[in-house]
Amino acid sequence: MTTTQGRVGAKWFVLFTLAWLALWTVQLTPLQLLIPLQLNTPDDADGWVSGVVSSGLVLAVGGIAGVIAGPLAGGLSDRTRGAFGRRRPWALVGVALGTVSLVAISFAQGPWGVGLAWVGVSVGTAVASAAFTALIADQLTTQRGAASAAVSSSQALGIIVGVGVIVLLELGTVTGYLVLAGFLAIVGVAAALLLPDPPAPAQSAVAREARALSARLAALGDRDFAWMLGGRLIVNIGNALGTGLLFFFLLYGLHRDPVTAEDDLLLLIVIYTVFVVASSIVSGAVSDRTGRRVGIVLWSAIVQGAAALFIAAFPTYESTMIGAALLGVGYGAYMSVGLALGTDLLPFPEDHARDLGFVNVSASLGQLLGPLIGAGLVALVGGFSLMFAVGGVLSIVGGLMTLAIRTRTEAPSVV
DSSP states (O other), X not given: OXXXXXXXXXXXXXXXXXXXXXXXXXXXXXXXXIHHHHHOOTTSTTOTHHXXXXXXXXHHHHHHHHHHHHHHHHHHHXXXXXXXXSSHHHHHHHHHHHHHHHHHHHTOOHHHHHHHHHHHHHHHHHHHHHHHHHHHHHHOSTTHHHHHHHHHHHHHHHHHHHHHHHHHTTOOHHHHHHHHHHHHHHHHHHHHHHSOOXXXXXXXXXXXXXXXHHHHTGGGGSHHHHHHHHHHHXXXXXXXXXXXXXXXXXXXXXOOOHHHHHHHXXXXXXXXXXXXXXXXXXXXHHHHHHOOOHHHHHHHHHHHHHHHHHHHHSOSHHHHHHHHHHHHHHHHHHHHHHHHHHHHTOSOGXXXXXXXXXXXXXXXXXHHXXXXXXXXXXXXXXXXXXXXXXXXXXXXXXXXXXXXXXXXXOOOOOO
16 A cells, blocks of 8 residues: 555555545535534524524534634644654544534534534544645645545535435434444544555655744745635535535425425435536546646536526426536536646645645635525525525636636646
């Protein structure tokens, strides 16, 4: 499983994919199902909208905490030295915090209790994500698209694994969270211990030097890197507007009863997942072989935007299934090739984990801000069409931002 000229074998990819499957499952299952169930207020004096707003606020607060924790943990891992590795300790710390917080949220009551525990989950997964993402830049050159596809396809599979187990086994919220905690603990620890974590290269000695805050944030001043981050954030907000409040959309937009809504949500997630996985694998492989990233990133964002606009124009369950498939095609390609593009654009070799932390949180922040923005749009008009329309427009705008990248980096092609 050791690396050779920037290439790794199947065992590395299996462990890496399982790590991300666990991280995505414990992040997205609460977002899609468990937190809405905990905070749903069908009989509240203010009506169901108050539950939507509470969910959006809780998820947004967690997202902000993750934005702070991810790059900070990445920067600290860049500076970590020792026989245990520089990424492994932080992966284990993140997994431990996420596991404990999932246990805590299972027994939490009300927006404040749920919100506090969700911050712990978000921080823990952000810390672990920064460590695992850094392995792409540390150990790969010609397989970055494939590794990025593993990350994005695991994101889609994580939703279906988590929601599928809870819905099909009819688990309650407490049991659901505890199952997620056990899954993260077992898989996350195993992946952190078994994945290689080679010593830092000699040129990374500068990472141990004390530097001013401006130096630590220098990557944000790199023009191409900043445009990539901005576009990634906007596209993920657009995706979250199309997917983050689906359960509430089924309940109050399409007027499904709660039991039917859970089954419908699972079917939509299955459709979405199939197309995300297929699209991410194909597009990641194509981008590795051709070395071209920007064009795929642009058109995938446009496809995602068109899907959300389609749902806004035709708000029926059948059209939502079609939209879910198109969202999957666009988002799968965008996330796999977009992460590879972000890895290609890293401005400072000695700070890979820190700067990839920015890449990670630009996506996770978008996914967690989306429900907050969506909740505001739903409350504004008392419906969901505006939310989907804004999500479509933002997706297209975020994709177009990629055209501002001047450096047309090309990945080493595989022949």
